[in-house]
Amino acid sequence: MGPGDTNIDCSCCTGSKLRRYLRSKVPCISWMKSYNLKCLQGDFIAGLTVGMMVIPQGLAYAHLAELPPNYGLYASFVGILVYIFTGTSKDITIGPTAIMSQIVAEVAKGNTKLALTCSLFAGCFQVLMGLFFLGFVVWVISTPILCGFTTAAALTIGFGQLPKLLGIKGVRRQFWQSLYDTFAKIKSTRWPDAVLGLVCLILLFALRYLQKWTEKKRNREHHRMYSVSRTSAIAVKVAWFTGVSRNIIIVIGATVTAFLLSKHTTEGTSEE
Numbered sequence: 001m002g003p004g005d006t007n008i009d010c011s012c013c014t015g016s017k018l019r020r021y022l023r024s025k026v027p028c029i030s031w032m033k034s035y036n037l038k039c040l041q042g043d044f045i046a047g048l049t050v051g052m053m054v055i056p057q058g059l060a061y062a063h064l065a066e067l068p069p070n071y072g073l074y075a076s077f078v079g080i081l082v083y084i085f086t087g088t089s090k091d092i093t094i095g096p097t098a099i100m101s102q103i104v105a106e107v108a109k110g111n112t113k114l115a116l117t118c119s120l121f122a123g124c125f126q127v128l129m130g131l132f133f134l135g136f137v138v139w140v141i142s143t144p145i146l147c148g149f150t151t152a153a154a155l156t157i158g159f160g161q162l163p164k165l166l167g168i169k170g171v172r173r174q175f176w177q178s179l180y181d182t183f184a185k186i187k188s189t190r191w192p193d194a195v196l197g198l199v200c201l202i203l204l205f206a207l208r209y210l211q212k213w214t215e216k217k218r219n220r221e222h223h224r225m226y227s228v229s230r231t232s233a234i235a236v237k238v239a240w241f242t243g244v245s246r247n248i249i250i251v252i253g254a255t256v257t258a259f260l261l262s263k264h265t266t267e268g269t270s271e272e
Helices: 003-025 028-034 037-064 069-086 098-108 112-131 135-140 143-166 175-184 191-223 230-244 246-271
Strands: none
Touching (some): 037 069, 037 098, 037 230, 037 246, 069 112, 098 112, 112 135, 230 246
């Protein structure tokens, strides 16, 4: 084998490694060739379902991060659009989370420019970690630390939303101060807000149970030897879709109800 052959083999090896690297970072190169109309139908249904969940979640996370609602909508779909080309998992949720929103609220304190700067640097760090295969760093963090962090964040977020659920105003943001102010001003609870909030919580749990029940029913019907009637299958699908879309249903219903109550209260005050 001459020197020229060695150079050819090296160039071929380098090209093969480059193609494998690109496929690992941009997986759509591999599956785009076998994409068909059946896949498009399933992706359309999945996208519609996820969109109905992501939109109200984005609005809520923006409120939690003390940012305008439109920033929550931006964050809810920009990451998903990028993940179409770079995603490697079909079961992961891309976008803002409650813990992330809480951290942004503590750092930015309502300053949108500072929040955007934090997002830019966080994205740059994630891109660099992905390019250099630094995902193993996550395993360095011990499980007790992660559990403690997520539990503390859940308690902080939960008690932070309690005054809003009860309609209590003038509550400080810090955890202990918020807890103290909530119980100190419990007598100033606005009962229409509290009733509306509790009804929404009950409906959320009920629709979640409906989704799980329909999933179990569909699994049982899938394993049966005889076919199920078309009417029953459509009813189960409608019930399942209603359970999956519970967030957007509650948001629209609560918004319309609050608007009508506010309008009725305003008209009654103006007449007096």
